[in-house]
Amino acid sequence: MRIKTLIGRMFHLGYTVQGVWYLLRRNGWSCQRPARRAIERDKAAIEVWKKEVWPQVEDPRRPTAPGSASKTKPVKG
Structure with a gap:
């Protein structure tokens, strides 16, 4: 990041x-x-973190469909 x-x-x-x-x-x-990389680097712990923790922390992706800025008008399409 x-x-x-x-x-x-x-x-x-x-x-x-x-x-x-x-x-x-x-x-x-x-x-x-x-x-250089730290000597204490634990590759197994990093992989566990990537698979279990990161998906919970990562921001959800924005929807790909267009949305409407108006609360009263629905999206046409």
């Missing part, structure tokens, strides 16, 4: 990529990713 998306979801704020970079730098952080 991108930091920009995370900030938007957690704080209901929209930032540009440059704005997020500025916030990170101002707080002494960076967008760098680790160069």
Whole structure:
């Protein structure tokens, strides 16, 4: 997940990529990713989390059918 998306979801704020970079730098952080994986990494625990926990946390997908903004008029189609 991108930091920009995370900030938007957690704080209901929209930032540009440059704005997020500025916030990170101002707080002494960076967008760098680790160069290597942690030694303590447990692949089995990660797979269990992906299969059991993530589906419960993941946002439901938006419906593919068009909807109506009006509460009084049904969707024609």
